[in-house]
Amino acid sequence: MEASRQAGASKSSRRTFLELFLGSSIVASLVSFLYPVIRYLIPPAAAELGTNTVLAGHVTDVPVNAGKIVPFGQRPALVIHTADGRYIAFIAVCTHLGCTVQYRSDLQQIWCPCHNGIYDLTGRNVSGPPPRPLTPLEVHLRGDAIYLARSSST
Amino acid sequence: MRKLRSLRHWFYERLGGEAVFSFLRKKKVPLHRYSAWYFLGGITLFLFCIQVATGILLLLYYRPTPEEAFESVRYITAQVPFGWLVRSIHAWAANLMILFLLAHMFSVAFLRAYRRPRELTWLSGVVLLALVLTFGFSGYLLPWNTLAFFATTVGTNLIGQIPWVGHWLMVFLRGGQDVTGATLTRFFALHVALLPALATGFLLLHLFLVQIFGISLPPSIEAEWEAQPERRKEIAFFPDFMARELMAWYVALGLLGTLAAFRPWSLGTKADPFAPAPAGIRPEWYFMFVFQTLKILPAYIGPLTGEAVGVMAFGLAALLWALLPFFDRQAQGRRARWMTGVILFALGYISAMTLYGYWAAR
Amino acid sequence: MWVGLSLWLMVPPVVSAQNAPNSCLDCHQQLDPPLQVTPESWMGSIHQQKGLSCISCHGGDPSSTDPAEAMSPARGFRGHLSRRDIPKLCADCHSRAEYMRRFNPSLRTDQYAQYLTSTHGKLLEHGDQRVAVCTDCHGVHDIRAPTDPRSPVYPLNVARTCARCHADAAYMKPYHIPTDQFASYTASVHYQQLVNAGDLSAPTCVTCHGSHGAVPPGVTSVVNVCSTCHVFQAQLFERSPHRAAFEQMQLPGCVTCHGNHRIVHPTDTFVGTGSESVCVRCHAPGDPGYNAAATIAAHLSQLVTDIDRSAQLLNQAARSGVEVSEAQLELGQARDALMKARVAVHSFDVTTVDQNIQAGLEITRRTYRAGLDALAELRYRRRGLAVSLVTIACVLAGLWLWIRRSHSLSHAKED
Numbered sequence: 001m002e003a004s005r006q007a008g009a010s011k012s013s014r015r016t017f018l019e020l021f022l023g024s025s026i027v028a029s030l031v032s033f034l035y036p037v038i039r040y041l042i043p044p045a046a047a048e049l050g051t052n053t054v055l056a057g058h059v060t061d062v063p064v065n066a067g068k069i070v071p072f073g074q075r076p077a078l079v080i081h082t083a084d085g086r087y088i089a090f091i092a093v094c095t096h097l098g099c100t101v102q103y104r105s106d107l108q109q110i111w112c113p114c115h116n117g118i119y120d121l122t123g124r125n126v127s128g129p130p131p132r133p134l135t136p137l138e139v140h141l142r143g144d145a146i147y148l149a150r151s152s153s154t
Numbered sequence: 155m156r157k158l159r160s161l162r163h164w165f166y167e168r169l170g171g172e173a174v175f176s177f178l179r180k181k182k183v184p185l186h187r188y189s190a191w192y193f194l195g196g197i198t199l200f201l202f203c204i205q206v207a208t209g210i211l212l213l214l215y216y217r218p219t220p221e222e223a224f225e226s227v228r229y230i231t232a233q234v235p236f237g238w239l240v241r242s243i244h245a246w247a248a249n250l251m252i253l254f255l256l257a258h259m260f261s262v263a264f265l266r267a268y269r270r271p272r273e274l275t276w277l278s279g280v281v282l283l284a285l286v287l288t289f290g291f292s293g294y295l296l297p298w299n300t301l302a303f304f305a306t307t308v309g310t311n312l313i314g315q316i317p318w319v320g321h322w323l324m325v326f327l328r329g330g331q332d333v334t335g336a337t338l339t340r341f342f343a344l345h346v347a348l349l350p351a352l353a354t355g356f357l358l359l360h361l362f363l364v365q366i367f368g369i370s371l372p373p374s375i376e377a378e379w380e381a382q383p384e385r386r387k388e389i390a391f392f393p394d395f396m397a398r399e400l401m402a403w404y405v406a407l408g409l410l411g412t413l414a415a416f417r418p419w420s421l422g423t424k425a426d427p428f429a430p431a432p433a434g435i436r437p438e439w440y441f442m443f444v445f446q447t448l449k450i451l452p453a454y455i456g457p458l459t460g461e462a463v464g465v466m467a468f469g470l471a472a473l474l475w476a477l478l479p480f481f482d483r484q485a486q487g488r489r490a491r492w493m494t495g496v497i498l499f500a501l502g503y504i505s506a507m508t509l510y511g512y513w514a515a516r
Numbered sequence: 517m518w519v520g521l522s523l524w525l526m527v528p529p530v531v532s533a534q535n536a537p538n539s540c541l542d543c544h545q546q547l548d549p550p551l552q553v554t555p556e557s558w559m560g561s562i563h564q565q566k567g568l569s570c571i572s573c574h575g576g577d578p579s580s581t582d583p584a585e586a587m588s589p590a591r592g593f594r595g596h597l598s599r600r601d602i603p604k605l606c607a608d609c610h611s612r613a614e615y616m617r618r619f620n621p622s623l624r625t626d627q628y629a630q631y632l633t634s635t636h637g638k639l640l641e642h643g644d645q646r647v648a649v650c651t652d653c654h655g656v657h658d659i660r661a662p663t664d665p666r667s668p669v670y671p672l673n674v675a676r677t678c679a680r681c682h683a684d685a686a687y688m689k690p691y692h693i694p695t696d697q698f699a700s701y702t703a704s705v706h707y708q709q710l711v712n713a714g715d716l717s718a719p720t721c722v723t724c725h726g727s728h729g730a731v732p733p734g735v736t737s738v739v740n741v742c743s744t745c746h747v748f749q750a751q752l753f754e755r756s757p758h759r760a761a762f763e764q765m766q767l768p769g770c771v772t773c774h775g776n777h778r779i780v781h782p783t784d785t786f787v788g789t790g791s792e793s794v795c796v797r798c799h800a801p802g803d804p805g806y807n808a809a810a811t812i813a814a815h816l817s818q819l820v821t822d823i824d825r826s827a828q829l830l831n832q833a834a835r836s837g838v839e840v841s842e843a844q845l846e847l848g849q850a851r852d853a854l855m856k857a858r859v860a861v862h863s864f865d866v867t868t869v870d871q872n873i874q875a876g877l878e879i880t881r882r883t884y885r886a887g888l889d890a891l892a893e894l895r896y897r898r899r900g901l902a903v904s905l906v907t908i909a910c911v912l913a914g915l916w917l918w919i920r921r922s923h924s925l926s927h928a929k930e931d
Contacts, residue, residue: 018921022914029404029911032904036236040211044233052221073225074845096717100852113856115717116747129717129745232839238897242837394922401915408908415901418837 053140053149056089060144067103067110070148076100077137077148082121083108087141089148090123090134101134110134181368181391186375188265192395193402194258195364200403201251202357204410205289208244209346216296218342220335223298224424231421242414248290250406252440255286256504263478263497267370273479275363278356280476285353287440292345294438295338299422304435306341307333312448315461316469334427436515443507444468446514475500539581540570557658560666566619573597573605600640602649603631630729646687653677653727669727672711674720675701697721700778719745738776739769746770752862784820787861788813811866815873819854822880823847829887836894843886850879 048054054077056070062081069076069092078092080103090110094101099114109126110119117128124133140147165171183192215234217226230237259279262268268276295306310333314324329336371379379386389395437445447468451460474481482493544553558564563572571578575592577585587593597605607628609615616623631637636647653669660667668677679698681687688695701707701721710718724733724741733741743750753759753769762769773794774782785792788809789801795809826847830840853876860869 015921018914018917022911022918025907025910025914029407029904029907032900032907033407036239036900037211039235040237040240041214042235044235046233069849071842071845074841076845076849096715099855100849113748113859115745129715131717228839228841231837232841238837238839394919397915397919397922401912401919404908404911404915408905411901411904415897420837421839 053147056139056146056148058144059141059146062087062146065105065108067105069100069102072137072148078103078110079139079146079148080110080121087139087146088121089137089139090119091137092134094130095125095132095134096128096130175392177365178392179390181365182388183369183391183395184371184375185387185389186372186378188372188375191261191265192369193399194254194261196399197402197406198251198254198258199357199361200406201247201254202286202353204247205244205251206350208240208247211240212244213346218296218338220298220338220425223296223338224421227297228421231418238418239411239414242418243410245419246410246413246417248293249439250410252286252290255283256440259283260497260501263500264494265370265372266482266493267372268479269370269482270479272363272367272370275360275367276479277476278360278363280472281356282353282360284472285349285356289345289349289353290438290440292341292349295333295341296345297422298338298425300425300429300432301422301435303333303425303427304431305437306337307431308435308445309437309441310337312444312461312465315459315465317458317462317466320462320465332427434515436511439508439512442511443504446507446511449511449514471500538569538578539586540574540576540578542581543583553657560658560660561655562659562661562664599645599649600643602651603628603637603640606650627728630726634726634728634730635732636730646690648681652680669722671716671720674722675707678721697777700775704777704779705781706779736763736768738771742770748859749862752860752868756862756864758864782858784813784816784858787816805864808864808866812861812869815866815870816854816857816861819850819857819873819876819880822877822884823850823854826850826880826883826887829884830890833887833890833894836891838890838893840886840890843883843890846879846886847883850876850883853879 052073054070054072056072056077056079057068059081062068062079064081064085065083067078067080069078071077072091076092077089078101079087079089081087090101092101093099094112094114094117096112096115096117099112101110101112101117101119103109104111107118109121110123111117112119112128112130115129117130118126119130119134120126122133123136125131136151138149138151140149183189212230215226215230215237217223227241230241232238234240262276262279291306291309295302310324310327313327314320316323325331327337327340328334329340436442444464448461448464451464453460455463478493482490541553541555541558544551545555546552569578570576571592573594574597575594576587577591577593580586580591585591587595589595611625611628613625616625631650632641636649639647640649655668662669664670665672667673675698683695683698685695706719709715710720722730724738725731739750739753750770759769762772773786783792786794789796789806790813793809793813795805799806799809827844830844830847833840834844853872857869857872857876860872863869
């Protein structure tokens with residue numbers, strides 16, 4: 001009688017341990033599943049996809065008569081602060097062989113160093129090998145931030 | 155602890171706990187050498203729930219336009235914390251769900267679980283198969299990569315081969331003559347709204363029918379137990395069978411996590427509708443047998459194109475498969491040998507054609 | 517209707533020439549070469565399309581079917597034209613601006629003047645009739661505009677046209693100049709770009725030599741020719757010590773190292789002190805040029821190695837499923853820097869080259885870091901997976917034990 005009661009007590013302590021073990025394992029597993037989900041739900045810092053509208057920098061980054069290369073999705077873009085105060089931007093991939101073009105403040109035109117191709121400030125190919133104009137981008141100023149967006153007409 | 159228990163009791167009283175639990179406690183699952191197959195349906199259901207959960211999570215970041223779809227999927231995999239995990243689980247679980255669904259279907263067929271009075275359970279299951287395959291087809295396009303774009307083009311072209319209604323059906327699915335952004339919108343609507351609604355309805359019906367008729371006994375086991383009642387063995391569905399099912403589900407979770415971490419789903423390259431089709435387009439594996447069959451059919455069979463004949467043949471086969479229970483009108487306990495042959499042929503054909511498709515494409 | 521009307525208005529000269537009897541063509545299409553002129557070839561000619569006819573160049577009377585009449589000097593027949601007279605004949609129209617304006621106002625009219633300054637023109641004047649005249653390059657009765665892909669002077673066809681003579685060793689024997697130019701050119705990167713990539717802006721023979729005024733560029737002026745496209749390199753060269761040195765040694769810029777016809781894509785072994793380098797042709801070990809070459813080559817190869825290292829790491833990360841496309845894009849900028857460094861080699865100055873090398877190395881340092889971060893992310897994922905697998909294993913163990921226990925309990929109950 002005593003033995004069976006003792007056996008019963010140890011059995012029930014084993015049972016409690018098992019239930020505790022099972023319960024806590026299940027909770028732990030649920031935590032390991034829910035942790036990624038919670039992290040996922042919090043919006044990341046870069047809220048935009050970076051392919052249609054990109055923050056190119058601030059007006060302080062691009063002085064007058066100067067240009068700056070910034071990433072736009074998968075390709076480089078050229079932002080130019082022209083001598084007469086406008087901001088213009090293009091996809092900076094030369095239409096000849098794909099080199100990255102740059103702004104020449106002495107020529108006040110866009111130049112490709114690879115084979116001396118020249119584009120004017122509307123992106124039109126005016127000299128050298130390039131067969132097509134550059135793809136233009138829209139420039140939006142929000143405060144002192146410069147945003148580039150894909151041109152809606154293309 | 156007491157507070158928790160009284161809280162539990164509060165809900166138990168108000169959610170019909172009495173009725174639900176007494177039913178569950180009564181439900182029994184037979185235990186015999188084929189019992190392992192009983193898990194497959196539950197695993198499929200579990201994977202479907204995973205799909206719903208990961209699908210909803212993906213919906214928080216996915217953008218269904220041709221300009222942004224690919225980039226949004228890249229954003230999920232690159233920028234969103236654990237986005238790579240959610241996306242890869244969604245893709246892997248889709249494939250595993252279809253695999254387990256097919257296994258479940260064939261095991262039901264081999265074990266004759268479709269016999270009276272379970273014909274409608276079988277039928278609702280066939281409808282669910284069609285819905286799940288449509289889930290797969292529509293979901294595949296959503297990342298808007300090259301492979302998906304052309305696979306959709308080829309797939310909808312094949313649908314266009316159906317006589318009389320094919321062309322209209324194709325235009326309806328594509329939202330136009332060609333696969334464009336309109337197709338993406340339609341497939342998205344299909345994938346996240348229409349199909350889930352239909353699937354939920356049929357799933358509830360399917361589960362309800364399974365509950366009221368209980369788990370079916372294969373004919374051979376029926377015969378055995380009739381002859382020797384002492385061999386009869388059953389376990390309670392709740393909590394015993396459920397515990398075993400839970401084990402299977404946890405194994406599935408571990409498998410999914412491992413697959414997502416070691417074999418993440420690739421992004422591909424963004425679809426360009428104006429670029430020529432790349433070499434070696436093939437559909438997902440669950441459509442491969444259809445694809446391969448159509449490839450080996452001759453260009454013309456009589457007045458119809460080989461593809462039209464193939465598509466119609468598969469349609470007829472699907473219809474006959476749906477009506478399987480009505481062909482097997484043997485009395486309970488006996489089974490027609492020829493039916494086993496038919497099911498084996500179906501399984502063999504699908505497996506062989508799938509393997510052949512991959513072998514031929516290498 | 518308006519299209520038809522405008523066509524009709526354009527048509528009068530053509531109609532009058534076409535409807536008029538043409539006994540020349542009628543007879544000559546039946547003859548054998550070299551007298552044969554088929555209607556197909558004549559109809560393809562731009563002269564025919566502009567309303568000219570046989571008599572515009574040859575004179576004579578096309579209305580008469582009697583050869584004696586049709587080809588009589590009295591009717592203006594000029595007879596078979598000697599090669600010597602051909603340029604002058606073409607120039608009769610093509611150098612008169614007021615005449616050419618009627619057909620194409622933007623067409624140049626200085627071809628004859630240029631021709632006279634060319635080697636071909638000068639030799640012709642001295643009586644050498646074997647040199648090229650207008651018809652050799654442009655065709656005779658089937659002359660097409662140079663923009664027509666079927667014209668022998670269409671950019672893709674120019675080299676082959678020049679090679680007809682210039683690659684024929686037997687023909688060119690009296691002139692004592694090489695005949696391997698075409699073979700060399702077809703091995704060049706310019707030819708590849710022109711023919712394989714279809715880039716019509718790529719140079720062919722006439723780009724560097726001129727077409728009508730064809731003369732090999734002089735030793736001092738070949739740099740000007742190359743610099744039309746390769747501006748950066750030419751500017752750097754001008755400011756470099758090589759310019760004065762080459763002038764002194766009467767060596768042509770650009771061509772000395774790169775060749776003139778067989779210009780291939782230089783590899784990094786071009787620069788430096790290895791066996792394939794061009795520097796060691798002049799520089800001996802120990803002299804400042806030799807040392808500069810060695811340093812430049814070493815720095816270039818360091819950047820190449822670094823870029824490859826980053827690329828490999830990023831590829832590995834990408835293959836394992838971590839998203840690294842932004843870093844790969846930045847690596848493209850490093851490749852840009854490498855290209856600029858290679859261009860800067862033409863300054864032959866270590867500091868100038870190093871400016872670009874350093875820019876490139878900065879980028880590769882960042883991208884390499886990004887690659888390492890990506891691999892760290894991969895390890896983090898796998899650790900996270902391990903954690904969840906451990907919890908899953910615990911749950912499985914717990915469930916199994918629970919099932920076994922309830923199983924034995926139910927057995928005990930049955931007993």
